[in-house]
Amino acid sequence: MPSRLARVVLLATLLAAGGTCAQTPPPAGVVRSEAADFRVEVFATGLEHPWGGAFLPxxxxxxxxRPGRLRLIAPDGRVSAPLAGVPAVEAGGQGGLLDIALAPDFPASRELFLCHAALAEGGALTRLTRARLSADATALEAVRTVLDATPAQARGRNHFGCxxxxxxxxxxxLFLSTGDRFVEARRAQRLDDLAGKVLRLARDGGVPPDNPFAGRGDARGEIWSYGHRHPQGLAFQPGTGLLWASEFGPRGGDELNIIRRGANYGWPLVTHGxxxxxxxxxxxxxxPGMEDPVRVWTPVISPSGIAFYDAEAFPRWRGNLFIAAxxxxxxxxxxxxxxxxxxxxRLLPGLARFRHVLVGPEGFLYLLTDERAGRVLRLRPG
Structure with a gap:
């Protein structure tokens, strides 16, 4: 008979990582919603559990x-062969190759950042990697580790954040979210531990001197906020500069938070689940002394990637926050x-398990579906 921990880990993995469901085709014709009419089209197919995305200039x-590949999708939806030079990942449970972000000076530097699960001494952890996209966009070059969210954990492959x-x-x-790694939730409260945190780093992984715990001997200087369970969405709000995060609760109690300097978000001492x-x-x-969420969901929605909409294609969506559930x-x-x-x-209920949402350069929304035969769907004005 499996132990209680093994049963709970299995259930959590199935809920958050997702199995394979029969693919549902997007609705035909115009979808009418409260604030905008739109059409849904399949932009790209043939991806295995797509997780993160970034538009090139x-x-x-x-x-x-998630299994460890990086691909380039052309504007017409053609999907490239896997790029060479991608770092090794620990692809198991909820782990693998997860988020990607371009450096702000990418047009000049061609630098990008990857977040992924990795093996290190002692087990698995969340790793931030820096690389350069080759001139022909077929490979990563100058690949190097920026940060390991230590300590590594031998048991479990869940809750990497990333x-x-x-x-x-x-x-x-840059800001990086890390999960509590599930097995020992109290890691999120420890200031000498990088699990269950939002980190603030210089591009080379250094600690900015104005971080709230910089210079303290009993704390990691990279920490910006703590007490997080499994934050998988991170986005700055246009106009305010506020950093928002979506966070998985346990059974009940998914959260939307505004991330503040030095704040404690309570997990697992405080929870709605x-x-x-x-x-x-x-x-x-x-x-007292712990930050309350802006919004809580019970039953859960399992909120993953988020994006604020600040484009022209959907004028009545401007300023809205979109969450891939x-x-x-x-x-x-x-x-x-x-x-x-x-x-x-709630838009497109039941269509697919959405892992991430992106705003494209033309102002359309792009949705990554967490499926074995994964897709990129595109929402354009109706």
Whole structure:
């Protein structure tokens, strides 16, 4: 008989990583929603569990596949062969090749950053890697590790976090989310441990001197905020510069948070959910000195990648936050005013498990589906 831990780990993996479901074709014709009419089209196919994406200046789209491949999608949807030079990843459970982000000076430097699960001494961890895209865009060059979210953990391949966001002003610093690694949730509260955190780094992995814990002997200087369970969405809000994060709760209690310097988001001392077997994690929903979420979902939506919409193709969506939801699959649209969510709409319910949402250079939305036969879907005005 499997142990309780083994059963809980298996259930968590199935819920968050996702199995393979029969593919549902996108709806034909115009989809009418509260704020915009749109059409859904299949932009690209033939991807295995696509996870992260980044648009090049020429309109091509780099997409990661969780098993460890990186591909380039042309504007007409043609998918390239896997790029050479991709670093080795630990592809198991929820781990693998996950997020990708271009450096703000990419047109000159051709630098990009990858977040992935990796093996290190002691087990698996979240790793940030820096590389340069070759001139012909067929390979990664000058690949080197920027940061390992230590300590590594021998047990479990869940909760790596792994979303990257560059600060909007100047792009000198990047933010990286890390998961609590699931097995020992209290790692999220430890300041000498990089699990369950949002980190703020210089591009070379150095610690900015104005980070809240920089220079402290009992804490890691890379930490910007802590007490996170499994943040898989990270995006800056246009106009305010606020950093928002979506975060998986356990059974109940998914969260949307505004990430503040030095703040504690409570996990696992505070939660709106229970464990997967129904047992109580904490009786507290809020506590002094801990940051409350902007929004909570129970039942869960399993929120993964997020993006603020700030383009012209859908004028009535400007300023809205879009969330790729895996469980109760949908594209979730939130109307946002400043730091408040004023409305919510579920788009395309049940169509696919959405892992990430991107705003394309022409202002269309692109959705990565977490499927074995993964797709990139495109939303364009109706």
């Amino acid at each position: 020429d309109g091509r789209l780099l997409v990661t596949e 979303r990257i966001a560059f600060e909007p002003e100047g792009g000198r610093h 229970v464990d997967y077997d129904g047992s109580v994690i904490s009786e507290r929903r809020s506590a 895996l469980n109760r699959p949908a594209l979730v649209r939130l109307a946002v005013e400043g730091e408040r969510v004023t409305g919510e709409e």
